[in-house]
Amino acid sequence: xxxxxxxxxxxxxxxxxxxxxxxxxxxxxxxxxxxxxxxxxxxxxxxxxxxxxxxxxxxxxxxxxxxxxxxxxxxxxxxxxxxxxxxxxxxxxxxxxxxxxxxxxxxxxxxxxxxxxxxxxxxxxxxxxxxxxxxxxxxxxxxxxxxxxxxxxxxxxxxxxxxxxxxxxxxxxxxxxxxxxxxxxxxxxxxxxxxxxxxxxxxx
Amino acid sequence: xxxxxxxxxxxxxxxxxxxxxxxxxxxxxxxxxxxxxxxxxxxxxxxxxxxxxxxxxxxxxxxxxxxxxxxxxxxxxxxxxxxxxxxxxxxxxxxxxxxxxxxxxxxxxxxxxxxxxxxxxxxxxxxxxxxxxxxxxxxxxxxxxxxxxxxxxxxxxxxxxxxxxxxxxxxxxxxxxxxxxxxxxxxxxxxxxxxxxxxxxxxx
DNA sequence: CTAAAAATGGACTAGCAAGTCCAGTAATGG
DNA sequence: CCATTACTGGACTTGCTAGTCCATTTTTAG
Numbered sequence: 001x002x003x004x005x006x007x008x009x010x011x012x013x014x015x016x017x018x019x020x021x022x023x024x025x026x027x028x029x030x031x032x033x034x035x036x037x038x039x040x041x042x043x044x045x046x047x048x049x050x051x052x053x054x055x056x057x058x059x060x061x062x063x064x065x066x067x068x069x070x071x072x073x074x075x076x077x078x079x080x081x082x083x084x085x086x087x088x089x090x091x092x093x094x095x096x097x098x099x100x101x102x103x104x105x106x107x108x109x110x111x112x113x114x115x116x117x118x119x120x121x122x123x124x125x126x127x128x129x130x131x132x133x134x135x136x137x138x139x140x141x142x143x144x145x146x147x148x149x150x151x152x153x154x155x156x157x158x159x160x161x162x163x164x165x166x167x168x169x170x171x172x173x174x175x176x177x178x179x180x181x182x183x184x185x186x187x188x189x190x191x192x193x194x195x196x197x198x199x200x201x202x203x204x
Numbered sequence: 205x206x207x208x209x210x211x212x213x214x215x216x217x218x219x220x221x222x223x224x225x226x227x228x229x230x231x232x233x234x235x236x237x238x239x240x241x242x243x244x245x246x247x248x249x250x251x252x253x254x255x256x257x258x259x260x261x262x263x264x265x266x267x268x269x270x271x272x273x274x275x276x277x278x279x280x281x282x283x284x285x286x287x288x289x290x291x292x293x294x295x296x297x298x299x300x301x302x303x304x305x306x307x308x309x310x311x312x313x314x315x316x317x318x319x320x321x322x323x324x325x326x327x328x329x330x331x332x333x334x335x336x337x338x339x340x341x342x343x344x345x346x347x348x349x350x351x352x353x354x355x356x357x358x359x360x361x362x363x364x365x366x367x368x369x370x371x372x373x374x375x376x377x378x379x380x381x382x383x384x385x386x387x388x389x390x391x392x393x394x395x396x397x398x399x400x401x402x403x404x405x406x407x408x
Numbered sequence: 409c410t411a412a413a414a415a416t417g418g419a420c421t422a423g424c425a426a427g428t429c430c431a432g433t434a435a436t437g438g
Numbered sequence: 439c440c441a442t443t444a445c446t447g448g449a450c451t452t453g454c455t456a457g458t459c460c461a462t463t464t465t466t467a468g
Contacts, residue, residue, distance in 0.1 A: 002413090002414085003414085004413095004414065004415080004464095004465065004466075005465095006414085006415075006464085006465075007414065007415065007465095010415080010416090026319060027232075028231075028232045031454080031455060031456085032455075032456065032457085033454090033455075033456095041416085041417095042416060042417045042418060043417085043418070043419095043456090043457080043458090044415085044416065044417065044418075044458090044459085044460095045415075045416060045417085046457095047456095047457070047458080048414085048415070048416080049415095053456065053457065054455095054456070054457090110374060110378065111315035111316075111319075111374070112315075114377075114378055115230060115315075115377075121378055124378045125378055125379055128375060128378065128379065156387045156390075156391065157387075157391060159383055159384045159387035159388070160368060160384070160387040160388045160390075160391040160392070162371065162375070162384065163367075163368045163369075163371035163372040163375060163384040163385065163387065163388040164364060164367045164368045164371055164388060165367075165371060166370070166371030166372075166374050166375055167366065167367035167368055167369060167370030167371030167372070167373075167374065167388075168367040168370075168371070169371075170314060170315070170370050170371065170374055171332060171366070171367060171370055173318075173319075174314065174318055174325055174328045174329055174332065175329055175332065179363055180363045180364070180366065180367040181367065183360045183361075183363035183364040183367065184363070184364045184367040184368060184371075186360075186364075187360065187361060187364040187392075187395065188364070188391075191391065191395040191398075194395075194398065206443090206444085207444085208434095208435065208436080208443095208444065208445080210434085210435080210444090210445075211444065211445065214445080214446090235424085235425055235426085236425070236426065236427085237424090237425070237426095245446085245447095246446060246447045246448060247426090247427080247428090247447085247448070247449095248428090248429085248430095248445085248446060248447065248448080249445075249446060249447085250427095251426095251427070251428085252444085252445070252446080253445095257426070257427065258425095258426070258427090
């Protein structure tokens with residue numbers, strides 16, 4: 001079943017429309033008919049491009065959203081090579097999540113899509129993995145520059161930072177404020193910097 | 205509509221059964237018939253005790269779960285008056301979430317119930333508020349003892365810690381591991397302690 | 409140009425889930 | 439007691455949603 005140019009475009013339109021619909025109304029409230037109406041397609045088209053129906057479509061949406069989440073942090077994430085870059089990354093993340101409010105790809109993916117099927121869960125795991133890996137790479141770079149203590153476990157620190165971001169976003173969706181997200185990022189980065197400036201007085 | 209003793213018991217049975225069902229299968233997959241079967245009740249009983257139907261029942265479940273989340277952290281939370289107590293609290297939280305695996309009241313509340321109605325969202329907000337407040341109280345206590353730097357913003361630190369916990373739990377639900385939760389708690393507490401032992405060299 | 413493959417439209421089905429209704433049984437209180 | 443109120447059982451209705459089916463149009467490739 002090779003896709004023609006037209007078919008490819010239709011398929012993309014369906015995925016993007018479904019993603020938008022889900023962001024606006026939640027996965028539970030989104031029906032295939034909603035997607036159909038929004039993307040100006042017919043039932044048969046939906047099942048033509050996603051033979052396994054809704055489940056397959058949701059998986060495609062999950063992949064789409066996962067790509068978006070990381071893309072939204074480019075180019076800063078992946079180039080955390082100075083405290084200035086860290087600052088810019090922090091600002092980018094905060095601005096992104098403050099701006100989009102309730103319509104959050106990350107939340108849709110992790111809390112809604114990621115719960116349903118093993119496939120979607122794998123997509124989530126891969127996203128988290130990559131995300132954490134890029135943060136850890138940034139930390140190691142700062143260690144190489146002597147800005148962060150060499151003894152510090154970069155993976156653990158990246159894990160904590162990532163957890164703070166996830167939690168900050170989750171909380172934002174309930175409170176509407178980015179306070180917690182900012183606190184987690186600010187204190188997380190601050191803790192990293194502190195290890196560097198304390199180099200002179202090693203504990204052991 | 206005053207409740208008799210029997211009525212009270214039935215009502216409670218419904219809420220608890222619904223909560224368990226939702227924890228096991230998710231809110232989206234839980235139907236009133238599931239609850240009915242599990243609690244050995246009839247349709248008319250469900251609507252007798254929750255005239256507004258499913259929505260009202262879900263709100264009751266949300267309140268129930270919110271109480272549980274904090275109760276699970278007692279007595280440590282609310283008595284964070286020594287580093288030993290902090291350590292025990294950390295262990296309690298980790299053990300709880302490691303033990304319950306996918307069946308997580310906190311997640312059900314925040315990610316599933318909290319999305320649906322304004323009422324449920326209010327319940328979530330109140331839970332987070334109280335939680336953060338108790339953490340902040342613990343930090344202030346440590347400040348009074350000189351174990352944490354006095355200049356530190358206790359509310360901001362509590363917010364960051366809370367975000368780390370939320371994120372750690374969310375990540376655990378995708379990965380199955382408590383790595384991130386532990387990293388967030390450990391580094392969070394460690395950062396607090398570090399401010400105390402650095403008292404001698406105030407920055408400004 | 410023309411057959412095969414891809415894409416599309418939309419009616420139709422089957423099943424499920426929320427909510428309604430009414431009839432009947434316990435409990436309560438004066 | 440006995441009338442009123444609370445509680446229970448379960449059949450029934452209504453509406454929606456995923457998924458099916460087939461007829462038709464468009465595109466592709468030889």
